[in-house]
Amino acid sequence: MDRTRLAPLVGIVGCLLYAGLLVVPYLLVPASSGTGVGLYYNAGGINPIVGGFFALIAVVVFAAGRERRTDPGFAAGATLVLGLFMTGIALFWASTVPTGVVPGIGIEAPTYFSVHRWVLGGVGVLVSVAGGWWASRLGLL
Numbered sequence: 001m002d003r004t005r006l007a008p009l010v011g012i013v014g015c016l017l018y019a020g021l022l023v024v025p026y027l028l029v030p031a032s033s034g035t036g037v038g039l040y041y042n043a044g045g046i047n048p049i050v051g052g053f054f055a056l057i058a059v060v061v062f063a064a065g066r067e068r069r070t071d072p073g074f075a076a077g078a079t080l081v082l083g084l085f086m087t088g089i090a091l092f093w094a095s096t097v098p099t100g101v102v103p104g105i106g107i108e109a110p111t112y113f114s115v116h117r118w119v120l121g122g123v124g125v126l127v128s129v130a131g132g133w134w135a136s137r138l139g140l141l
Contacts, residue, residue, distance in 0.1 A: 017123050088124075091121040
């Protein structure tokens with residue numbers, strides 16, 4: 001497979017993984033836990049769902065550039081920036097969530113929630129790297 005087409009594919013997978021990671025807490029936290037996921041996501045400095053919107057936009061941009069429906073150079077640069085925003089949002093949120101929030105939402109998988117925030121930031125890095133890799137393969141970096 002041509003590496004120029006592989007980089008946006010990795011980016012698309014990263015974006016979908018990012019969005020999927022945002023959905024998982026809704027599946028793990030019981031609905032009867034009161035505020036539950038809302039408390040978890042709103043406890044930090046910024047809600048990471050904002051990064052999820054960027055992830056969904058980045059999927060469209062990656063796909064459009066990969067299929068040459070938009071300029072690949074523009075798409076590579078845009079996805080690099082979107083990935084950086086996703087990473088920044090996730091890491092800022094992860095670093096500002098108080099440690100007492102996770103036990104307070106009444107979950108059965110506290111170990112997962114202790115690393116969920118940081119995994120989300122790591123997946124954001126994957127999207128940034130895919131955008132940069134694509135830009136590099138196109139000769140823009």
